[in-house]
Amino acid sequence: MLLLAFLLALSGLCRGEGILPAGHLSGGVGGKVTFRTSLSPPQKPFLTVSWSFKGIKIITSTSTNVTAPEYARRISLDRSTGALELRSLVPDDSGEYSVTITPDGEQQNEGRITLTVYELVTKAVIHSPTLVLIEDQTFTNMSCEASGSIDTRVWTKDDRPLRADGRVSFSINNKTVYIQPVHSSSHGNYKCQINNPVSSATAAYNLTVNYGPHNVSIIGPSSAAPGQRVDLRCTADSIPPALFTWTFNGNVTLVNSTEYVIERLSLDSTGNYTCSAFNPVTMWKNSTVLSLRACCSAPCWSLPLVLLGALTLRLGHFFTSEVSFCLSYYAGASPHRAPLTPGPPPKAPSVQ
Ligand SMILES: *[C@@H]1O[C@H](CO)[C@@H](O)[C@H](O)[C@H]1NC(C)=O
Ligand SMILES: *[C@@H]1O[C@H](CO)[C@@H](O)[C@H](O)[C@H]1NC(C)=O
Numbered sequence: 574m575l576l577l578a579f580l581l582a583l584s585g586l587c588r589g590e591g592i593l594p595a596g597h598l599s600g601g602v603g604g605k606v607t608f609r610t611s612l613s614p615p616q617k618p619f620l621t622v623s624w625s626f627k628g629i630k631i632i633t634s635t636s637t638n639v640t641a642p643e644y645a646r647r648i649s650l651d652r653s654t655g656a657l658e659l660r661s662l663v664p665d666d667s668g669e670y671s672v673t674i675t676p677d678g679e680q681q682n683e684g685r686i687t688l689t690v691y692e693l694v695t696k697a698v699i700h701s702p703t704l705v706l707i708e709d710q711t712f713t714n715m716s717c718e719a720s721g722s723i724d725t726r727v728w729t730k731d732d733r734p735l736r737a738d739g740r741v742s743f744s745i746n747n748k749t750v751y752i753q754p755v756h757s758s759s760h761g762n763y764k765c766q767i768n769n770p771v772s773s774a775t776a777a778y779n780l781t782v783n784y785g786p787h788n789v790s791i792i793g794p795s796s797a798a799p800g801q802r803v804d805l806r807c808t809a810d811s812i813p814p815a816l817f818t819w820t821f822n823g824n825v826t827l828v829n830s831t832e833y834v835i836e837r838l839s840l841d842s843t844g845n846y847t848c849s850a851f852n853p854v855t856m857w858k859n860s861t862v863l864s865l866r867a868c869c870s871a872p873c874w875s876l877p878l879v880l881l882g883a884l885t886l887r888l889g890h891f892f893t894s895e896v897s898f899c900l901s902y903y904a905g906a907s908p909h910r911a912p913l914t915p916g917p918p919p920k921a922p923s924v925q
């Protein structure tokens with residue numbers, strides 16, 4: 574008994590939409606939409622098919638067709654299923670449509686469905702104040718706008734979803750993103766996708782945050798064999814790129830590029846190499862030190878280079894453990910084995 578009541582209630586709910594699918598149809602301005610019925614083409618044609626919208630009889634098809642003049646050029650009726658196509662959609666077409674179909678020798682069927690016509694989303698753009706942004710010092714915002722019917726906005730940064738956190742917050746409806754204050758991780762490519770059920774448009778914006786220099790480091794061996802060419806390279810996380818200066822044992826050098834090349838390591842060129850990185854926009858400076866030593870002790874130092882080359886082939890067999898340590902250490906420390914014979918002419922900048 575209960576089950577029967579439940580089934581009746583359920584069928585009562587379904588009858589709400591009748592012979593039209595449950596839910597809701599979406600169309601775009603200028604586009605078209607088809608209201609399909611759930612009826613299969615009958616053996617004998619339907620006696621009547623009639624569609625109406627807001628009290629207007631769009632079409633009444635019996636043995637003749639009566640079409641409302643304003644719809645004459647915009648509709649097509651499929652007499653076999655009762656489906657109606659509506660073209661050249663305008664926003665005013667939004668609303669509830671109803672259909673009445675009378676099959677030959679059967680009861681009349683009815684159905685209702687709601688259409689929403691959306692303007693296509695176009696001309697999406699992100700606006701942001703033109704400020705020089707410096708990490709931890711400046712606040713900014715980005716607003717996403719477009720013309721058309723806007724349903725949702727979804728933001729990404731570097732093609733990953735942008736989430737609210739301690740610095741990032743969204744306005745209601747996601748129109749504006751606030752970054753308070755900006756961080757080095759805020760630097761990057763932002764996209765805002767604006768959607769409605771029939772269209773979407775995406776705008777992009779590169780947010781430049783000046784930061785650093787952070788993580789200044791010198792890439793290079795901390796020891797190398799005498800006579801060896803040594804390349805030191807300084808890196809820093811910095812926007813804009815950092816300017817570098819090098820000091821050696823506390824003395825300023827003329828080298829102001831990322832690379833510091835020692836063509837042939839000598840005792841005079843061992844010591845403390847300091848790379849200072851300077852960001853001309855944030856005006857911050859950071860530095861790091863690499864202590865470079867010759868890895869061989871005195872006996873090795875006096876060996877001719879050619880013999881040193883031969884040593885690598887007979888590693889540790891005939892010579893002291895100190896020497897073999899030096900060679901194996903060197904082989905491990907450098908990804909590219911530098912030539913042991915004199916290399917190409919010295920590159921400026923260099924220090925002998
Ligand atoms: C009425 O319209 C339908 C669908 O366009 C068409 O198939 C049918 O022939 C028309 N009937 C008359 C009498 O014009
Ligand atoms: C975005 O920031 C600018 C500059 O601080 C401010 O003038 C503007 O009102 C902000 N926009 C919003 C939507 O808060």
Ligand SMILES: *[C@@H]1O[C@H](CO)[C@@H](O)[C@H](O)[C@H]1NC(C)=O
Nearest residue numbers: 724725726727728735746747
């Ligand atoms: C706001 O953005 C979130 C996630 O980024 C999304 O789930 C939500 O649908 C958006 N809301 C609106 C109204 O655009």
Ligand SMILES: *[C@@H]1O[C@H](CO)[C@@H](O)[C@H](O)[C@H]1NC(C)=O
Nearest residue numbers: 761762763776777778779780
């Ligand atoms: C953002 O920067 C990238 C890489 O520099 C560039 O390819 C892209 O065109 C820029 N986008 C915008 C909207 O300026």
Ligand SMILES: *[C@@H]1O[C@H](CO)[C@@H](O)[C@H](O)[C@H]1NC(C)=O
Nearest residue numbers: 786787788789857858859860
């Ligand atoms: C760099 O310098 C700033 C201050 O100038 C300091 O806060 C920061 O810890 C330094 N180090 C790194 C790795 O960024």
Ligand SMILES: *[C@@H]1O[C@H](CO)[C@@H](O)[C@H](O)[C@H]1NC(C)=O
Nearest residue numbers: 757758784785787788810811
């Ligand atoms: C500095 O290095 C750390 C660890 O590798 C990294 O997480 C951080 O993002 C770096 N900082 C910048 C500004 O790139």
Ligand SMILES: *[C@@H]1O[C@H](CO)[C@@H](O)[C@H](O)[C@H]1NC(C)=O
Nearest residue numbers: 821822823824825841843844
């Ligand atoms: C550093 O400079 C001073 C003064 O020019 C000089 O006397 C000293 O020898 C230099 N030190 C090195 C290690 O080059």
Ligand SMILES: *[C@@H]1O[C@H](CO)[C@@H](O)[C@H](O)[C@H]1NC(C)=O
Nearest residue numbers: 815816817826827828829830
């Ligand atoms: C590096 O120094 C040279 C001369 O010493 C100078 O001409 C050049 O402009 C400097 N470059 C930078 C980036 O400071």
Ligand SMILES: *[C@@H]1O[C@H](CO)[C@@H](O)[C@H](O)[C@H]1NC(C)=O
Nearest residue numbers: 821822823843844845862864
């Ligand atoms: C290099 O720096 C270390 C540590 O600061 C110091 O002990 C050493 O004396 C320095 N060497 C030279 C040659 O300045």
